Amino acid sequence: MATQWDPTNLPIRPGLYINFKEAAIAQINGGDRGIVAMPLFTYTGGTATAKQFYTVENEVDATSLFGAANVQPIKFALQAGAAEVLVYTMPATPADADHTDMREAFEARPFNVFVYPAGATDAQQDNTLTWCQTNREEGKHFMVVFGGDATSDQDPVEGNANTARLDDDYSVNVIVGVTTSETNYTSGQYAPYIAGLIAGKQINQAITYAVLPVDDVTKRLRNSEIKTALQAGSLVLTHDGEKVKVEQGLTTSGKKIRSIRARQAISTDLAKVARDSYIGQLSNNESGQTSLIAAITAYLETLENEDVLILPDMEDETPAVQLDPNRESVGDSVFLLINYTEVDSMERIFITIQL
Template sequence: MANGGTWEATSLPVRPGLFINFRDAAIASIAGGTRGTVAVPIFTYTGGTAESGKFYTIETVSEGVELVGNANATPITRILQGGAKEALVYAVPAVGEGTATQQYANLRDAFSVQDFNVFVYPTTIDASEQTATKAWVESCREEGKHFIYVAGGDAASDADITAGNARSVLLKDPYIVNLVTGVVLADGTEVQSAEYTPFIAGLIAGTPINKSITYTEMPVANVTLRLKNSQVNTALISGSLVIIKDGNKVRIEQGVTTDSNAGERGKIRTTRAKQAVASDIPATARDSYIGKVDNNPNGQASLIGAIKGYLELMETDNVLMNPVVTLDPRYKSEGDKVFLAVAYTEVDSMERIFLTITV
């Protein structure tokens, strides 16, 4: 697991590691490693081979069916159909009556020491667990663990866009995506948003970090609630992920997180890039630098050059622009401490095109 996280000049971490001060001005994007793992807890797995309290990595639909049983495999199937490389499945231990809250707390704690890129529940959870999960996402981020959480709602909230938008406001966070739209499958089956979130999680995990999920066409026939243009605008401003029916196509309106502020939407693409920075640079440092390189001008130059080269490669792949890596002049790099200043510009997708035509 990553030994990193945020740091403060007045309270430096004790453990050896490379710590990133997670400031918006100094973070853009970086790629490296596989980002296709979706974590999902499965509460019912009778009829399968799964054992209570164990984790399993599933790469095919047939493996998922064998693991949890055909009747319980839909979330895993949707994750893989969405495009994820794999599903990290946890067979949640059963609990006694009245201890569901502890069950959810325990499963989140279990996932805290696993590696994945997106987290999702298989079905609806109540508002208290939604807010508890938000707190968990924030806590993990502070510990140096970065992932996206995809939330959704039940049929009642899907039928009332104001309820879905209220959930987005409740879950406001750059690492959270809130689906507010239910869908209709080709056979006419209606699927509430919470039960379709595994597909969205798989789509996010499977999309390259230099690409957006905006306007992605969904493999469904319709949505459970069609929205007016004004309602779509309000939803986006609220930070809601909306699926719309557009002619013969059903598509994601815009790949946004719940981190909406004064009309500016947080973007899934740039969030995943920030998460890559916070994960990949420390991983590279652990592998090649921490405990292996002298903390002198030559060693510092080597570390700076490696990180800058990594960022420049990502610049070539249109993940970021204008990377700069230097020693941070505010602090003295000596002893076993090295302070770096990293700056670059995020690259977003072209999603709003404004034309002025003069004739």
């Protein structure tokens, strides 16, 4: 795994270490995509047993495992575009320790987005965010999607307060529920759909203005409330008079989900390439360093072709990948600098008509 490193305390374990600096351009997405992780608390009527992992790719298997009455969160994630849902079955009467055990168990499994199936207490949300942050520091990158209850869904001020409490680049907080012809869902209950939407998107796509297959939202916010929520970093669902859509794909820190997913996966992808093909196999000399730089450059060029990022012009004095001039790459350590600009989605169009 690619791990954040401290220049004053270099890591000991062999690996490729990437340091994300806030002054740098947001990174790009890559790696395995489309996996939503969630715990499941009720699974009567199925064959599943407690404290086990199950990988689900379709509704039929979900129903067989967990019972038809319990699979709506899984259906939401799959319907939104997730390739699969990684489910962990919780014990019948889970205590705080069981939540901790569940989160720690997920650490050994690959996934892209974590979500509770029907919301969680403030304490469990806080613990989950701390867990996500700890994993990020240790090199495992994923997003977490939160939501509220019926009360907070009716009060955007409370929803935005929850967003502030969950402030983080890797965190998403939905503050409006949805209605269908059959029932209403709180933002917490609908969060698995948003998790699937995020996980299922291609790396050159945003979820902004994604149309949702529901009839309405549980509360239509005024224009001023929508702007305030966006400024707070809340993920707002709106009805535009014809359809329900995601107003803007934002994390609770106010950054673009597309950009954060990009940051997460460049670390994952480059670490995997280094682990599979380079660590322990290249000499740390000019020839080996040139080969490593060429491989990373080729990876970035592929992403440039996919409209994920823009590399410096050939005439630019700063190459896309180079040895760090401030740190000597000797012994078993190589220090690299990577330079590129991300491609954002077109989300605001300003037109002036001259007569």
